[in-house]
Amino acid sequence: MIEFINVEKKYANGTVALQNINLTIEQGEFVAVIGLSGAGKSTLIRCINRMHDITGGQLNVDNVDVGKLRGRQIRRFRRRIGMIFQSFNLVTRTTVLKNVLVSFVPDLPFWRKLTGIYNREHKIKALEALDKVGILDKAYIRVDQLSGGQQQRVALARTLAQNPDIILADEPIASLDPVTAKMVMDDFKRINQEMNISVIMNIHHVEVALEYADRIIGIHKGAVVFDGESAQVTKEILDTIYGGQVEEATASLEESPAHV
Numbered sequence: 721m722i723e724f725i726n727v728e729k730k731y732a733n734g735t736v737a738l739q740n741i742n743l744t745i746e747q748g749e750f751v752a753v754i755g756l757s758g759a760g761k762s763t764l765i766r767c768i769n770r771m772h773d774i775t776g777g778q779l780n781v782d783n784v785d786v787g788k789l790r791g792r793q794i795r796r797f798r799r800r801i802g803m804i805f806q807s808f809n810l811v812t813r814t815t816v817l818k819n820v821l822v823s824f825v826p827d828l829p830f831w832r833k834l835t836g837i838y839n840r841e842h843k844i845k846a847l848e849a850l851d852k853v854g855i856l857d858k859a860y861i862r863v864d865q866l867s868g869g870q871q872q873r874v875a876l877a878r879t880l881a882q883n884p885d886i887i888l889a890d891e892p893i894a895s896l897d898p899v900t901a902k903m904v905m906d907d908f909k910r911i912n913q914e915m916n917i918s919v920i921m922n923i924h925h926v927e928v929a930l931e932y933a934d935r936i937i938g939i940h941k942g943a944v945v946f947d948g949e950s951a952q953v954t955k956e957i958l959d960t961i962y963g964g965q966v967e968e969a970t971a972s973l974e975e976s977p978a979h980v
């Protein structure tokens with residue numbers, strides 16, 4: 721369970737990106753965070769795994785005060801939280817399998833870190849993760865030979881291999897064409913439902929958010945202005961979240977250019 725209690729995030733330059741955030745996200749939820757550019761969506765997601773430190777209030781994950789974690793505790797805590805980015809963050813000049821195996825590096829003894837030698841158990845886990853996202857047959861292909869959608873699936877497999885409780889996804893489909901985006905969203909949904917992994921996703925495509933997420937959190941100028949089931953979201957609610965610029969936000973996936 722993730723709990724935001726009066727959370728505030730003020731950046732060093734004085735920008736208040738989040739204010740008065742109070743949220744509880746139960747294990748296994750699929751949550752989409754929506755709002756205008758600059759609303760605070762990325763900041764909200766990145767506070768959960770301490771990529772950003774909050775400056776007020778408290779953030780708990782499974783009753784642990786995340787702000788109190790130090791050094792090795794943070795690294796151990798982050799092992800339970802997968803992170804998916806718009807830009808995939810893969811090493812493109814090596815194989816798919818090696819990219820997934822990277823997720824085991826923190827578990828390796830020092831000499832194995834240096835030599836990059838993984839044991840059989842790690843390889844089996846990595847191959848299983850690739851199978852879960854339907855790209856087992858690509859295990860020995862170099863990443864730069866894959867499409868964007870396949871690369872995002874490699875990133876998803878790398879995250880799954882670390883056996884997370886939570887996956888944070890920051891604009892995971894922003895660089896993908898509509899058909900590929902749907903396939904990747906199907907992967908997220910399947911992983912969420914079959915493995916009970918919480919998915920918290922920052923997403924620009926409102927229609928996709930409403931179709932896939934069970935719960936929508938709408939952010940406007942750093943504050944939560946809507947929190948409810950996707951089915952409850954009306955045009956008026958979208959107007960509130962997007963400050964009247966809802967047409968721009970709901971422009972169909974087909975029309976929106978893939979910004980790679």
Ligand SMILES: Nc1ncnc2c1ncn2[C@@H]1O[C@H](COP(=O)(O)OP(=O)(O)OP(=O)(O)O)[C@@H](O)[C@H]1O
Pocket residue numbers: 731732733735736737755756757758759760761762763764922
């Ligand atoms: N490192 C930073 N230093 C200072 N201000 C920042 C920093 N990162 C973000 N901000 C500011 O905090 C606010 C929220 O930014 P954030 O990236 O969380 O918004 P967002 O809703 O994810 O936007 P987008 O959809 O464009 O990614 C914005 O005003 C942004 O300019």
